[in-house]
Amino acid sequence: MKSSESTLVHTETGSKVIRGSKTIETARTKGLSRKAKDNLAGYLFISPWLIGFLGLTLGPLLFSLAASFTDYNITSKMNFIGLDNYKRMFTMDDLFRTSLFNTVYYVIFSVPLTTAGAIVLAVLLNQKIKGMKFFRTIYYLPAVLSGVAVYFLWMQLLSPSTGLVNTMLGWFGIEGPAWLFDPEWTKPALLMMKMWSVGGGMLLYLAIMQGVSPQMYEAADIEGASPWQKFYYITLPMISPIIFFDVITSTIGAFQIFQEAYVMTENGSGGPGNSLLFYNLHMWNNAFEVFDMGYASAMAWLLFIIVMVLTAVNMKLGKRWVHYEGGDGK
Amino acid sequence: MRSTTAPKFHETKKFKENVRLTIVTLLLIAGSTLILLPLWWMISTSLKSPAEIAQYPPTFIPKEFNFSNYIEAWQTAPFTRWALNTLFLAVVGTIGSVLVNSLVAYAFAKIKFKGRNTIFVLVLSTMLIPGFVTMVPQYILFSKLGWIDTYLPLLVPAFLGSAFFIFLLRQFMMGIPNELIEAAVLDGAGHLQIWWNIMIPLTKPALITVAIFSFNGAWNDLLGPLLYINDESKYTLQIGLQTCKGTVQTQWHYLMAMSVTVLLPVILLFFFFQRYFIEGSNLSSGTKG
Numbered sequence: 001m002k003s004s005e006s007t008l009v010h011t012e013t014g015s016k017v018i019r020g021s022k023t024i025e026t027a028r029t030k031g032l033s034r035k036a037k038d039n040l041a042g043y044l045f046i047s048p049w050l051i052g053f054l055g056l057t058l059g060p061l062l063f064s065l066a067a068s069f070t071d072y073n074i075t076s077k078m079n080f081i082g083l084d085n086y087k088r089m090f091t092m093d094d095l096f097r098t099s100l101f102n103t104v105y106y107v108i109f110s111v112p113l114t115t116a117g118a119i120v121l122a123v124l125l126n127q128k129i130k131g132m133k134f135f136r137t138i139y140y141l142p143a144v145l146s147g148v149a150v151y152f153l154w155m156q157l158l159s160p161s162t163g164l165v166n167t168m169l170g171w172f173g174i175e176g177p178a179w180l181f182d183p184e185w186t187k188p189a190l191l192m193m194k195m196w197s198v199g200g201g202m203l204l205y206l207a208i209m210q211g212v213s214p215q216m217y218e219a220a221d222i223e224g225a226s227p228w229q230k231f232y233y234i235t236l237p238m239i240s241p242i243i244f245f246d247v248i249t250s251t252i253g254a255f256q257i258f259q260e261a262y263v264m265t266e267n268g269s270g271g272p273g274n275s276l277l278f279y280n281l282h283m284w285n286n287a288f289e290v291f292d293m294g295y296a297s298a299m300a301w302l303l304f305i306i307v308m309v310l311t312a313v314n315m316k317l318g319k320r321w322v323h324y325e326g327g328d329g330k
Numbered sequence: 331m332r333s334t335t336a337p338k339f340h341e342t343k344k345f346k347e348n349v350r351l352t353i354v355t356l357l358l359i360a361g362s363t364l365i366l367l368p369l370w371w372m373i374s375t376s377l378k379s380p381a382e383i384a385q386y387p388p389t390f391i392p393k394e395f396n397f398s399n400y401i402e403a404w405q406t407a408p409f410t411r412w413a414l415n416t417l418f419l420a421v422v423g424t425i426g427s428v429l430v431n432s433l434v435a436y437a438f439a440k441i442k443f444k445g446r447n448t449i450f451v452l453v454l455s456t457m458l459i460p461g462f463v464t465m466v467p468q469y470i471l472f473s474k475l476g477w478i479d480t481y482l483p484l485l486v487p488a489f490l491g492s493a494f495f496i497f498l499l500r501q502f503m504m505g506i507p508n509e510l511i512e513a514a515v516l517d518g519a520g521h522l523q524i525w526w527n528i529m530i531p532l533t534k535p536a537l538i539t540v541a542i543f544s545f546n547g548a549w550n551d552l553l554g555p556l557l558y559i560n561d562e563s564k565y566t567l568q569i570g571l572q573t574c575k576g577t578v579q580t581q582w583h584y585l586m587a588m589s590v591t592v593l594l595p596v597i598l599l600f601f602f603f604q605r606y607f608i609e610g611s612n613l614s615s616g617t618k619g
Binding site for chain 2: 034035038039041042043045046048049051052053055056057059060061063064067074121124125127128129135136137138139140141142144145146147148149150152153154156157159161162164167170196199203227248249252255256258259262263280283287288293296297300301303304307308311
């Protein structure tokens, strides 16, 4: 790979030498023109990323596409089986359908909830109030806490009889559900946990809101606009590029829900009634529990296609409502 | 609020503004309580006796503070070993991440090479690929290389750059005047020297941000160790903690004591360096418009 890069650079140098003598003059001391040296340095500097991209992203992507048409299971030889893995997903694997449903459920609720939550929080945190720095720190804190410890914490908070959540519901005379033990309530439980760390997304919105010029709001004040009108006609269009970015990245993120379900259910069993068997958990079990790598690759590629299509749809729809400063809007 | 008998002052703009800010403050206080209560609950549970945890209604402040829970919990498993393993991975990974990402970002920000913009778009587009899609083939690759049950699959990728950090550092470097680099070139400095002597010192705040995010990411990583590490002596805290769930199930005082201990470095890091956490998150929004 590296040799092909340097050949490319050499041809570039060659053509430069023929074209003009001025460039040679400036770099005569080192033998290479400045431009050629920049090309060489540029590719050398980004070579770690290039190696990573080819070895850990593009290569694996193509490999899994190929493997998805085989019955590869690590130990045996690969046999080409055509579309069998894809057929199996849709016709024979009931758990596949369950896992896709669970994942789509989670995406549909978590993306709007976290986006709206982050915006509301950013509006509240964008006021001139004493102690704002303190509030911002507190709200952002859960976003840096992740991993097994946080899942343990929530398992304890959601504990049906003595957990904090049901204790607090009890104050209002509400008898809380069994959360992680009740198939109806497992996914809402994970959504609640997700909302706890909504402050992570808030910072992006806050940064943009602070960049909106105060004159715009002052002008609106003179016109007698209500706070709601100011939000709808000034803030919302200004933050729309970030909403757009946030929706795309959080959709991709939500489709990858895995760790919560893996840790909070019995080693990836999928919870009561398979209500927490998410797409990636099912894929994980196929790949690393039964080593059905061919089938897992097919699942991975379907996920890739779903996410890419959704991203493309988001981009297409985004053109209608995302407002770019300086652009013509539509 | 708008009672008819109220004096005129109640109708003034200033009064309305004050009412609004008071409501916002109250909402924020209520919200922060909801954020902090779970953490308080974790600490409180970690200090209680098993009998007190089972009690109904639960107590918010432990009747007696059993600090010994922490020592006993730590001794249920080789936690010291796991903590050292995690620290090693996090430190080495962070060094790699800071050096490599800044090197790559420097090229995208300041070296004019052929195809730079196209490749940069490629870098950004990799952020759209779900990690799970490449996980299976990466596992196969690392297993063919004989890297299973070693730290290589966890460390090597850190030395190959990450799209988000490259983007973040490039944004920061774009703000550094080109004249500085032109001057250094005239003095005969190569790009490697410029990167090391000029860029690294000038981008220190952004590098600290990358370091903190990398460290945090490595500290909290469950998926990587879960996939690649089998030998208990090589476990990290996350995977060690995960395996503890089975052995000390429902012993909430131990589980919460372990959780507090594992989260403590992250919480301390956050409070000491919150400026960098917050700037890092802001920087990524630098693309607006």
